[in-house]
Amino acid sequence: MRRTSEDTKAAILAAARERFASDGYERATIRAIASDAGIDPSMVMRYYGNKDGLFAAAADFDLRLPDLEAVPREAVGRTLVAHFLDRWESDEGMMILLRTGVTNEGAAERMRGIFTAQLGPLAARLGTDPVQAPVRAGLTATQVLGMALCRYVLRLPPVVAMSREEIVGWLGPTVQRYLTD
Amino acid sequence: MRRTSEDTKAAILAAARERFASDGYERATIRAIASDAGIDPSMVMRYYGNKDGLFAAAADFDLRLPDLEAVPREAVGRTLVAHFLDRWESDEGMMILLRTGVTNEGAAERMRGIFTAQLGPLAARLGTDPVQAPVRAGLTATQVLGMALCRYVLRLPPVVAMSREEIVGWLGPTVQRYLTD
DNA sequence: TGGTTATGTCAACAGGTGTTGGCCTACAGT
DNA sequence: ACTGTAGGCCAACACCTGTTGACATAACCA
Numbered sequence: 001m002r003r004t005s006e007d008t009k010a011a012i013l014a015a016a017r018e019r020f021a022s023d024g025y026e027r028a029t030i031r032a033i034a035s036d037a038g039i040d041p042s043m044v045m046r047y048y049g050n051k052d053g054l055f056a057a058a059a060d061f062d063l064r065l066p067d068l069e070a071v072p073r074e075a076v077g078r079t080l081v082a083h084f085l086d087r088w089e090s091d092e093g094m095m096i097l098l099r100t101g102v103t104n105e106g107a108a109e110r111m112r113g114i115f116t117a118q119l120g121p122l123a124a125r126l127g128t129d130p131v132q133a134p135v136r137a138g139l140t141a142t143q144v145l146g147m148a149l150c151r152y153v154l155r156l157p158p159v160v161a162m163s164r165e166e167i168v169g170w171l172g173p174t175v176q177r178y179l180t181d
Numbered sequence: 182m183r184r185t186s187e188d189t190k191a192a193i194l195a196a197a198r199e200r201f202a203s204d205g206y207e208r209a210t211i212r213a214i215a216s217d218a219g220i221d222p223s224m225v226m227r228y229y230g231n232k233d234g235l236f237a238a239a240a241d242f243d244l245r246l247p248d249l250e251a252v253p254r255e256a257v258g259r260t261l262v263a264h265f266l267d268r269w270e271s272d273e274g275m276m277i278l279l280r281t282g283v284t285n286e287g288a289a290e291r292m293r294g295i296f297t298a299q300l301g302p303l304a305a306r307l308g309t310d311p312v313q314a315p316v317r318a319g320l321t322a323t324q325v326l327g328m329a330l331c332r333y334v335l336r337l338p339p340v341v342a343m344s345r346e347e348i349v350g351w352l353g354p355t356v357q358r359y360l361t362d
Numbered sequence: 363t364g365g366t367t368a369t370g371t372c373a374a375c376a377g378g379t380g381t382t383g384g385c386c387t388a389c390a391g392t
Numbered sequence: 393a394c395t396g397t398a399g400g401c402c403a404a405c406a407c408c409t410g411t412t413g414a415c416a417t418a419a420c421c422a
Contacts, residue, residue, distance in 0.1 A: 002388070005399070024284035026207040030380065040401050045381060101335055102283045103205035108335050115337060138331065138339035139351055145335075146327015150319065154282055154289050154326075156296060158319035170320055174355050183369065183418070211410065221371050226411060 009047045011037040016058040021095040025055065025104045052106070059100070059110060061093030063118045068126065076126060077176025081168050084144050088152065098145070098153060115141050126179050139178040143171060190228050192218040197239040202276040206236065206285045233287070240281070240291060242274030244299045249307065257307060258357025262349050265325050269333065279326070279334060296322050307360050320359040324352060 015036035019028035030051055034041040048054040064087060071079050088094050097114070100107040119140060124133035147167065150159040162170075196217035200209035211232055215222040229235040245268060252260050269275050278295070281288035300321060305314035328348065331340040343351075 002399070008399075024207075026205075027284060029378080031378085039399095041380085042382080042402085043400065046399090051380065099283055102280055102330075103208060111335055112337055116339075134339035135343060135347075138337050138343070141337055142327040142331045142340060142352075143324055143355070144327070145330055146323040146325070149283075149326055149330055150323045154292055156293055156319050156322055158297075158315035159323060162316060162319070166316075170359070171323075173358070174324070177354070178351070186369070189369080210408085212408085220369095222410085223372085223412080224370070227369090232410065 005047070008037070008039060008043065012039070012044055012047060012054070013057055016054050017092050017096060020055065020058050020100060021092040023099075024102075025100040025107065030054070055100070055104075055107075059093065059096050059107060061091070061097060061110075061114065063087065063114060065118055065122055068122065073126075073180065074176070076179060077174070078168050078172030080140070080175055080179075081144070081171045082164070084148075085164055085167060088148055094148065095152060098148060123179055127181070136179050140175050143174050143178065147171060186228070189218070189220060189224060193220070193225055193228060193235070194238055197235050198273050198277060201236065201239050201281060202273040204280075205283075206281040206288065211235070236281070236288075240274065240277050240288060242272070242278060242295065244268065244295060246299055246303055249303065254307075254361065255357070257360060258355065259349050259353030261321070261356050261360075262325070262352045263345070265329075266345055266348060269329055275329065276333060279329060304360055308362070317360050321356050324355050324359065328352060 012033065015033045016028070019033050019036065022028075023032075030044050031041050033054075034044050037043075044054060048057060066079065066083050068076050068079065097107055097111050101111045102108075115137065116134070119137040120134055123137040123140070124130050127133050127136055147159070150156045151162075151167075193214065196214045197209070200214050200217065203209075211225050212222050214235075215225050218224075225235060229238060247260065247264050249257050249260065278288055278292050282292045283289075296318065297315070300318040301315055304318040304321070305311050308314055308317055328340070331337045332343075332348075
């Protein structure tokens with residue numbers, strides 16, 4: 001065989017992730033993705049059923065939050081901000097969810113799921129009052145996602161120009177306060 | 182005459198703002214907008230030239246930042262956060278820019294313009310070091326836009342559930358620190 | 363009353379979209 | 393050598409998009 005089906009599936013998925021990340025759901029066309037992967041559009045349908053199926057496969061993402069029990073309590077904020085910056089820059093998944101979640105309800109739902117399921121428990125483990133945990137997780141999400149939005153999507157010049165250390169220095173205390181009062 | 186052209190233009194613009202705000206640029210079709218306004222799609226072209234022209238008219242927006250010289254320096258953060266919440270909930274313009282700016286470069290450029298031109302000078306007037314002003318304005322943008330994103334677009338449940346006072350209480354000190362160290 | 367103009371509709375265009383089914387064709391197993 | 397099959401392509405479908413130009417009709421002015 002010229003190529004194994006797994007290779008082709010992987011090539012399609014890689015192309016899809018790039019297109020969804022840079023163009024959003026509607027502007028990322030199956031024809032463009034197939035062209036990037038070097039195959040016919042009908043192959044996309046064969047392997048992923050339809051556009052939604054392809055998107056579901058491409059938008060798979062995990063925050064991979066670090067174990068914060070290992071770090072001193074006062075360093076939680078800075079550690080988390082640094083982790084988010086790393087995660088963001090090494091995986092397109094977050095970019096896909098942000099670009100598509102704004103106009104696509106399915107993607108928005110997935111984003112809600114990721115943040116409540118992963119940031120919520122983390123906040124619960126850190127805080128004293130378990131009732132406040134969801135609010136604390138939500139506040140953290142606003143700051144972290146806002147940074148991602150301004151830096152990687154909207155590209156506000158001063159935010160793009162900031163160094164990694166600057167960002168950790170400014171946002172760290174904010175997240176620290178949101179999570180630990 | 183059955184209707185003055187100004188009335189029709191206004192009806193089209195109102196429908197367009199709603200569609201752009203809720204659907205984003207690509208999914209807000211001229212046909213749907215025209216249908217909402219109760220006229221034929223071709224009227225949209227007559228009055229606004231093309232879809233981009235209509236969008237330019239619909240995405241007109243001003244932050245209307247308050248004069249912060251009047252409020253005590255330590256209340257700047259809370260005042261600003263409260264103002265943003267008001268502005269956001271009373272005007273669809275911000276929603277339009279956020280929903281479209283994520284996938285439409287023109288809208289992103291407009292957003293950059295609004296925040297650098299309006300938040301920048303405000304930060305410069307408040308801070309001591311004028312060199313730091315753009316960074317401070319950028320940081321404020323990340324927190325304020327992040328809140329807007331999570332509360333009004335992604336609708337993260339704990340963020341939606343928060344009251345106006347809670348938000349001001351949590352985000353006020355953050356913005357205060359970003360702007361006045 | 364007649365004519366001009368402003369407001370509006372209709373039908374069609376050219377192109378792009380997701381999606382489908384039939385048809386190749388090169389390889390693997392026998 | 394023959395056959396079955398997995399990987400891939402092609403052409404077409406039905407629909408939707410922005411956009412255009414020709415045509416209708418009501419209201420005003422002379």
